[in-house]
Amino acid sequence: MDNDSLVELVKTSAFYLGHKQSDLRVIAAMRKVDRREFIPEDAITEVAEIDQELKPIGVLKVKSRDLVYNNAVVNIGYRQTCSQPSIVALMNDILDLRRGMKILEIGSGCGYHAAITSHLIGEKGKLITIEYVPELAKLAEANLRKHFGDGFEKRLKVVHGDGSVGFPEEAPFDRIYLTCGVKHSFKSQILIEQLNPGRGILLYPERYGDLIKMTYDKGEITEQRFSGVFFVPLKGENS
Numbered sequence: 001m002d003n004d005s006l007v008e009l010v011k012t013s014a015f016y017l018g019h020k021q022s023d024l025r026v027i028a029a030m031r032k033v034d035r036r037e038f039i040p041e042d043a044i045t046e047v048a049e050i051d052q053e054l055k056p057i058g059v060l061k062v063k064s065r066d067l068v069y070n071n072a073v074v075n076i077g078y079r080q081t082c083s084q085p086s087i088v089a090l091m092n093d094i095l096d097l098r099r100g101m102k103i104l105e106i107g108s109g110c111g112y113h114a115a116i117t118s119h120l121i122g123e124k125g126k127l128i129t130i131e132y133v134p135e136l137a138k139l140a141e142a143n144l145r146k147h148f149g150d151g152f153e154k155r156l157k158v159v160h161g162d163g164s165v166g167f168p169e170e171a172p173f174d175r176i177y178l179t180c181g182v183k184h185s186f187k188s189q190i191l192i193e194q195l196n197p198g199r200g201i202l203l204y205p206e207r208y209g210d211l212i213k214m215t216y217d218k219g220e221i222t223e224q225r226f227s228g229v230f231f232v233p234l235k236g237e238n239s
């Protein structure tokens with residue numbers, strides 16, 4: 001197994017295809033980002049041990065790095081995860097990312113999703129990614145610096161902080177997306193106010209439930225939902 005075989009799995013996954021998404025630029029960007037490079041060496045993921053009849057008989061502790069080319073969530077430490085590649089693909093499809101866009105990502109984690117997004121918006125695009133856990137902000141920055149080399153400074157900024165209230169100092173953004181799940185108390189309006197008023201998109205998941213796309217166009221908001229997602233929780237002031 002290698003990263004190309006992972007991308008093939010994503011391309012053909014029922015979840016991805018079920019939403020009838022088909023932007024091949026997303027798949028091409030995923031080929032450029034080797035997921036293994038983003039997962040800390042010492043991170044451990046627990047997987048169910050099953051018997052021959054598929055009955056769970058215990059829990060196995062496996063190095064996350066040994067699981068990276070599966071289309072599944074893996075742990076990255078600090079009780080956080082690197083998103084499932086097919087959900088990264090689906091989100092980036094829905095976001096309709098174009099070269100040169102300015103984007104805000106809330107929840108950098110290990111930087112895997114951010115790297116794919118940055119490839120999609122190209123060298124002239126700018127991605128600001130905020131992470132709540134200081135150690136993960138450091139991990140994301142180190143991973144992204146390594147991946148993009150000299151290009152890092154120009155195209156990316158990793159911020160340690162609470163992204164639940166957005167990042168007004170750099171607004172407006174063409175796109176804002178969350179990689180952590182919200183509760184009912186979350187106020188999307190706070191982030192909508194930081195969108196580009198000419199067709200900005202906010203995309204965020206519920207903790208268990210729907211992925212919600214809000215398109216903001218000349219003062220009008222339209223909402224679209226994609227069902228069947230689960231995410232680690234959004235923390236912070238507006239969670």
Ligand code: SAH
Pocket residue numbers: 080081082083106107108109110111112113114130131132133136161162163164179180232233234235236237
């Ligand atoms: N995109 C990431 C997925 C990380 S999981 C990747 O590819 O690895 C979601 C992340 O959101 C976690 O790292 C968690 O710490 C972070 N998070 C939760 N609440 C947050 C908040 N209020 N502001 C910024 N990051 C937050």
